[in-house]
Amino acid sequence: MPPSPTADRPHKRARLAAILDARDAEAILLTAPENLAWFFDGARTSVPYGGAAVFSAIVRRDGSAVVTAPANEAARLAEEEVGGAEIRAVDWYADLAGAEPGVLHDTDAVEELRAARAALLPVERERYRALGRETARAMTAVLRDARPRTSERDLAGELARAVVAAGADPVTILVAGEGRTQVQHPLPTRTPLGRRAMAVVSARRHGLHVSLTRWVRFGGGAPDTERAIREVEADAFAATRPGRELRAILSDIAASYERHGLGSPSRPAWLAHHQGGPTGYLGRDPKAGPASTARVATGQAFAWNPWAPHVKIEDTVVVDDSGLEVLTVDPAWPTVGVRGVARPVELDLS
Known part of the structure; x- marks a missing residue:
């Protein structure tokens, strides 16, 4: 059974929504391990210790999330790590960081996301x-x-x-x-x-x-x-x-x-x-x-x-x-x- 979002998730959605409001954006692309682990309630984001994340996620203003993952990781992530998200499987060599127009990239909101993560729920x-x-x-x-x-x-x-x-x-x-x-x-x-x-x-x-x-x-x-x-x-x-x-x-x-x-x-x-x-x-x-x-x-x-x-x-x-x-x-x-x-x-x- 896939993991379910914890009681903290609505508060995290609200913190992301505040960032989107301030940036006049409709969604945010999360690619950094710290942001993905935070939003997805402690998901293991990498395969090597300290490695790059093996998935990305677009989170919209309403809190809905679409996870993009290589096909060789998608089933494991869905079953063990990422709850409450739609999974989009791509080829293992595909770019995970591609964003749609109007989507804020987490690399452009480092300080805002750091502040969102700061106060523990x-x-x-x-x-x-x-x-x-x-x-x-x-x-x-x-x-x-x-x-x-x-x-x-x-x-x-x-x-x-x-x-x-x-x-x-x-x-x-x-x-x-x-x-x-x-x-x-x-x-x-x-x-x-x-x-x-x-x-x-x-x-x-x-x-x-x-x-x-x-x-x-x-x-x-x-x-x-x-x-x-x-x-x-x-x-x-x-x-x-x-x-x-x-x-x-x-x-x-x-x-x-x-x-x-x-x-x-x-x-x-x-x-x-x-x-x-x-x-x-x-x-x-x-x-x-x-x-x-x-x-x-x-x-x-x-x-x-x-x-x-x-x-x-x-x-x-x-x-x-x-x-x-x-x-x-x-x-x-x-x-x-x-x-x-x-x-x-x-x-x-x-």
């Missing part, structure tokens, strides 16, 4: 909570079995296996042993973990991305800068309030690094690595930059990414008027309270 939020909880628990289970002799690649493989077993896509898997914890994006190698290691996972399910970072150690203590990076993150959380522009939040984060003794005016620490930003149907939606004028929406997901050599902290949260909710939580992981929010600390496996 009830079904999305429940799915997000479940994904965050399951990913965090899977990460705990894998990391508890790590040993100093475990290679970065072996640990990455176990993390990827756990993510796939949870019905999610392993979008990003990073692992750094003790000799590589100064690397911003440590793609795993054959190197053993040694006495201390970092693991980063981004997982996608129903189109939604969660990101989290965890550390383990085998005796010894955490770096002195671990507390400082938690304070930077707490400042990022405090700065992320509905209605604020991303560039203003990033400015607050930049000042926080220096205030907490990380970096200096001549070597600003925030420039050493991106700081993350909004998330949802993209891992970074968008990555926050000094020119980012997008504003925080109530009910929007964020994954801030404070980093300094040998320390990093990251979880996926949802921001509301009353505060924030951390999605990627496993009660079994050790935490410390930071301004009223439980934050992860290094798991000592000695």
Whole structure:
């Protein structure tokens, strides 16, 4: 039986209709995976992880949708992914992005669609909570079995296996042993973990991305800068309030690094690595930059990414008027309270 549209679909139709009204268009052509997954309630849009979408869709003002797909994908999409849409099968080599006159292309409405995706709807939020909880628990289970002799690649493989077993896509898997914890994006190698290691996972399910970072150690203590990076993150959380522009939040984060003794005016620490930003149907939606004028929406997901050599902290949260909710939580992981929010600390496996 083909999947049925969720209770969120009418609200998504209304958001698209508002874009069409503003652009004086009768329909919109969706081609980007993030837009297709959003509108079609978390449909799996690609075959390779992170690949291009294998279908497109024209959505009209009344919410009716026509999906164009290669003939070799059409039946699967109809049966497993795309609910409430007419399917138009074409040859596998045909252009999926051709639009009719008067149809707005999603590539010409990037910011409007990003804003439409931002505020999570009830079904999305429940799915997000479940994904965050399951990913965090899977990460705990894998990391508890790590040993100093475990290679970065072996640990990455176990993390990827756990993510796939949870019905999610392993979008990003990073692992750094003790000799590589100064690397911003440590793609795993054959190197053993040694006495201390970092693991980063981004997982996608129903189109939604969660990101989290965890550390383990085998005796010894955490770096002195671990507390400082938690304070930077707490400042990022405090700065992320509905209605604020991303560039203003990033400015607050930049000042926080220096205030907490990380970096200096001549070597600003925030420039050493991106700081993350909004998330949802993209891992970074968008990555926050000094020119980012997008504003925080109530009910929007964020994954801030404070980093300094040998320390990093990251979880996926949802921001509301009353505060924030951390999605990627496993009660079994050790935490410390930071301004009223439980934050992860290094798991000592000695």
